[in-house]
Each structure stands twice: as C-alpha cells, then as structure tokens.
Amino acid sequence: MDKSLISAPIPTIRRLPKYIHMLKRLKIENVLYVSATTIAHELKIEPILVRKDLSITGIIGKPKVGFEVEELIASITQFLNWNNTEDAFIIGVGALGEAILGYSGFKDYGLNIIAGFDIDKKKIGKKIFGVEILPLDSLEDLIKRMHINIGVLTVPASESQEICDSMVSSGIKAIWNFSPIALQVPDEVILENVHLSQSLAVLTHKLAKKLKG
Amino acid sequence: MDKSLISAPIPTIRRLPKYIHMLKRLKIENVLYVSATTIAHELKIEPILVRKDLSITGIIGKPKVGFEVEELIASITQFLNWNNTEDAFIIGVGALGEAILGYSGFKDYGLNIIAGFDIDKKKIGKKIFGVEILPLDSLEDLIKRMHINIGVLTVPASESQEICDSMVSSGIKAIWNFSPIALQVPDEVILENVHLSQSLAVLTHKLAKKLKG
DNA sequence: TTATAATCGATAATTTTATATCGATAATAA
DNA sequence: TTATTATCGATATAAAATTATCGATTATAA
Structure with a gap:
C-alpha cells in the first residue's frame, strides 16, 4: 500500500527532511547502514522517536544493524513525494x-x-x-x-x-x-x-x- | 513579575508573531479593542487557544469587549523581548x-x-x-x-x-x-x-x- | 555452536498541547 | 433599572505527540 497516503503527524513530516540531509551525507561517506540510535544522537532527539518517524514511511529495519541508508532515503523521498517534482x-x-x-x-x-x-x-x-x-x-x-x-x-x-x-x-x-x-x-x-x-x-x-x- | 521568564509552550511562542502582525494591522485601522474570537476567526484557530496564548504574556482582557489592541501588542512584544533589540x-x-x-x-x-x-x-x-x-x-x-x-x-x-x-x-x-x-x-x-x-x-x-x- | 549485545518494532505510559465547560463580568438594549 | 448577550478566565477533558518498556531478531564474538 502507498504509505504516503497515511496521515502522519505534522511534527514527524517536519523531521523527515532532517533525516534525509543526514542520510545523504552518510551515503556520500559510503555508509551502508545506520541505526535509529545513531541518527538520534546526531540530531539530538530520542531514538524511539526516530524509529517511529521512519516507520511511518514504511521502511523496515534490521535488528542489530539498523536501516539501509539508500533504502531509507528512497522510503522518505517517496513518502514526501519528492521523487515526483x-x-x-x-x-x-x-x-x-x-x-x-x-x-x-x-x-x-x-x-x-x-x-x-x-x-x-x-x-x-x-x-x-x-x-x-x-x-x-x-x-x-x-x-x-x-x-x-x-x-x-x-x-x-x-x-x-x-x-x-x-x-x-x-x-x-x-x-x-x-x-x-x-x-x-x-x-x-x-x-x-x-x-x-x-x-x-x-x-x-x-x-x-x-x-x- | 516578569512573564517573559515563564516557560511557554513552543507552539504558543510560534503563534505570538501571528497575533502581532494582525494586531498591528488593526492598530493602523484605528481599532481599539479586539476579542479572542475575532482573532481566532481570522487566523483560523480556536478562540480558547488564542485566550490561552495571550494570557501567557500576562495580558488581561475585558469581558464583552476583549483586549485593548495597543496594550496587547505591548504585552506580546515585551514577552518576546522584542522591545530590546x-x-x-x-x-x-x-x-x-x-x-x-x-x-x-x-x-x-x-x-x-x-x-x-x-x-x-x-x-x-x-x-x-x-x-x-x-x-x-x-x-x-x-x-x-x-x-x-x-x-x-x-x-x-x-x-x-x-x-x-x-x-x-x-x-x-x-x-x-x-x-x-x-x-x-x-x-x-x-x-x-x-x-x-x-x-x-x-x-x-x-x-x-x-x-x- | 552458543552466548552476548545491539537494535527493531509493538504496546503501554507519560507528557504536552489543544479543546470543552461553565461561572463571573461588563457592555448593550429593553 | 433589569435582562440579555458576548467575552473572559479558571478548571476539566480530550487529543496529539513523545517517551518508556519489553519481547523478538540478528550480527558478532567466545
């Protein structure tokens, strides 16, 4: 199903671009996986909040490793409809x-x-x-x-x-x-x-x- | 007491400038009093929320008429410390x-x-x-x-x-x-x-x- | 192979923010 | 003067958002 049709909390939507910024930097640095904990630490928010935000876009993480960077960028981008300019x-x-x-x-x-x-x-x-x-x-x-x-x-x-x-x-x-x-x-x-x-x-x-x- | 030392909800602080914008326009139009109801209607929010927001700055309204425009501008400005640039x-x-x-x-x-x-x-x-x-x-x-x-x-x-x-x-x-x-x-x-x-x-x-x- | 540790994700609890209720007050009109 | 009405502001309720808990999962190391 199309997750972008789900009504997300506005605060969540406002945080999504922050994740994208960070993730794109990680991609440039050739980082393949990132955990919610790591994201949270850099953005000064709680890990659980990061997991909640990301889960809204439909992404599924892997225990012990986290989320695949590229897949996560794609998931958020799709959710915000930023792939269709x-x-x-x-x-x-x-x-x-x-x-x-x-x-x-x-x-x-x-x-x-x-x-x-x-x-x-x-x-x-x-x-x-x-x-x-x-x-x-x-x-x-x-x-x-x-x-x-x-x-x-x-x-x-x-x-x-x-x-x-x-x-x-x-x-x-x-x-x-x-x-x-x-x-x-x-x-x-x-x-x-x-x-x-x-x-x-x-x-x-x-x-x-x-x-x- | 100095109301600007009170910790207000961030959403409230973010709405305060909206009130100021509207109030300054009213002042130019020589409107002396305005009710929370009127403000709320123009800004598309609930009157009770307007009253709560405004009360945080220390302003006191008058039943049946509302708030004095000039006094209200001063109260919000003071709260945001916008009088001291x-x-x-x-x-x-x-x-x-x-x-x-x-x-x-x-x-x-x-x-x-x-x-x-x-x-x-x-x-x-x-x-x-x-x-x-x-x-x-x-x-x-x-x-x-x-x-x-x-x-x-x-x-x-x-x-x-x-x-x-x-x-x-x-x-x-x-x-x-x-x-x-x-x-x-x-x-x-x-x-x-x-x-x-x-x-x-x-x-x-x-x-x-x-x-x- | 098995134990350990890190992380996810579902559910629950807490906190924050927004809305509703209602008595008190003051302007307006009868 | 008295009744009516609009509005305030205190208190209570509801909704939204955040944070906590905990079992399940999987990579890593013993």
Whole structure:
C-alpha cells in the first residue's frame, strides 16, 4: 500500500527532511547502514522517536544493524513525494524571490520553479538563475494553461492577498507563502507559511530568558 | 513579575508573531479593542487557544469587549523581548544573506543586524542595504569585542559547522541557522534552525495526498 | 555452536498541547 | 433599572505527540 497516503503527524513530516540531509551525507561517506540510535544522537532527539518517524514511511529495519541508508532515503523521498517534482511558479522576484531562485536545491525537494512573475518592467523578460521572469498580468492565464499546482508567494504583504485570490481562482492547489500575513484561502487549497518571525520569536524569547534568568 | 521568564509552550511562542502582525494591522485601522474570537476567526484557530496564548504574556482582557489592541501588542512584544533589540552579525552574504539584509523588518522583531561577514573579496568593504561587509577573519575578534549575542548563519552547509564552532568559542549566545545541516552546539548555546525543506515537506506531502486521494 | 549485545518494532505510559465547560463580568438594549 | 448577550478566565477533558518498556531478531564474538 502507498504509505504516503497515511496521515502522519505534522511534527514527524517536519523531521523527515532532517533525516534525509543526514542520510545523504552518510551515503556520500559510503555508509551502508545506520541505526535509529545513531541518527538520534546526531540530531539530538530520542531514538524511539526516530524509529517511529521512519516507520511511518514504511521502511523496515534490521535488528542489530539498523536501516539501509539508500533504502531509507528512497522510503522518505517517496513518502514526501519528492521523487515526483512539481512544476511551480514564483510570484515576486525581490530579494527573497531571487534568493529562492538562486537556491538550486529545491529540485531535490520535489519543487521545480519554472517561471517567475513580477510587475517590475526592468525584471520582466530577464532570466534570473536561468528562470524567465514574466509579467504578473500573465499569471492567471499561465496557471490555467500549464496546470500549475504550486505557487511560491514572495510579494510584499500589501499585495499578497490579492495575488493569492487570483491564483486560487485560476486553480492553484497549494501556496507556499513567504509574506508575513495570514492569507485567507478556501479549505481545499493547501497553504504552507514560512514566517521567519516565528522562528525568530523562539530564539529571542529563549535568549531573553537566558540573559535574565 | 516578569512573564517573559515563564516557560511557554513552543507552539504558543510560534503563534505570538501571528497575533502581532494582525494586531498591528488593526492598530493602523484605528481599532481599539479586539476579542479572542475575532482573532481566532481570522487566523483560523480556536478562540480558547488564542485566550490561552495571550494570557501567557500576562495580558488581561475585558469581558464583552476583549483586549485593548495597543496594550496587547505591548504585552506580546515585551514577552518576546522584542522591545530590546539585540545587535547581531550575519555570516554569509550570498543570495539568502542579502535577502535577509534587505528585509528591514527584523528590527521590529528584536533583531538588529549591524555587520555582515564573507570571504568574497568583492563584497568585503561594500555596504549592502546599509550594512557593512567585513572579512570573515575578523569575525571572532569582533564578536568578543562587541559582545555580540546573536549570529545569523547563511553560509553553505559545507562551511557552517566550522564557522559555528568559531562563533561558539568567541562567546556567541544564540545562532539563527539557515544552512541545511544539523549543527552541533553546546547545550548552553541557543540554536534555532530555519530549514525551508521542512516547510516544503509539509506542503508536498499534503499536495501528494490531495492529488492521489 | 552458543552466548552476548545491539537494535527493531509493538504496546503501554507519560507528557504536552489543544479543546470543552461553565461561572463571573461588563457592555448593550429593553 | 433589569435582562440579555458576548467575552473572559479558571478548571476539566480530550487529543496529539513523545517517551518508556519489553519481547523478538540478528550480527558478532567466545
């Protein structure tokens, strides 16, 4: 059966990429097997949690040796559907949008950004890191015609809801949102937010406690 | 008593910035009071959860009307220690580092990046978004002399552990790490990771389920 | 070959986080 | 003034996530 259809705990899904990072390094180092204990020690989590997380992807380990590295990478990759890359558009090619375009690694994470959109005429027509920048006006049409499922939203907060709405009405299935705003989308549209302020909040709060306490 | 010393659930801390974003918008719209119900509706969470989150910061609401917007912003800001901005260094001024420098909003989140570090001689000496870029060699010395507590790490994975080590030995207290690697730091150093792959994993997994199921 | 030790994976217990219930309070309208 | 209603906040319950326990399994060494 297809394990990727199982509903896993969100915390588990968020840890899976960590395992992949480590496993890929091990593969480069020609390590064939790795135990949950070893993974846990490096990632500073409990071994039992690692076993639980991994078992969700359907992998089966061997007592005394652990898991086959390559098989484990494949199992997690399959679970996250990172073996089937989805074509995506990025909307807003400012500093952040460029940084995302510059990071070539997303193809390993199932994401293939094939075009960027912006209103800035200086950018339209240019290629940034090999990706062509198109006028924002053409976004709706191209989402429909090319059946694009994922939109990466890196525009200023003031414009993001409007662009979000137009993507939704064009049939987008998932939005990876970097603008610091609580976007309103219909239930059937998947919305995943990257709000750096959230991560920073944890850091500053811990630091304040440390410095005061 | 100082509420910011209380240990709050991490999920709560991660939601606090969302409240701030919304509240600041309300303030601009001259809204004086807001209820947990209203906040919850906009952010798509349960009202009771909002009340619990907010109460952790020490705020007290008024039955029938809710919370005073301005007071609430102050309460959360204080709790996260975002009223006292910490000076920070950023290490690695590639596409991502530049994007972070370009985002002026971090000052509102308690973070003031006052210098960047890189090995690229073309960048050293230049100013990027008003922040001077210095040679990586001078990092340790400056952390010590300026008593910098926070380092933002935006270098490639291959170099991040080494730089991390040197920051730790120079006395850094907290590291905001953007390189996709599990950094090893002593227990007393606060490590907060931003791994975009984690967020992307949640999105791709949900999308795969949606498209298949 | 047999004993030993490391690890897996199923089940159970614990902890953390989220949600529900309900009396108390204060604004609004009758 | 009094009734009504929305909301708060304390306490209790439920759900989710993590951690512990333990028998089964298999490589390694005696």
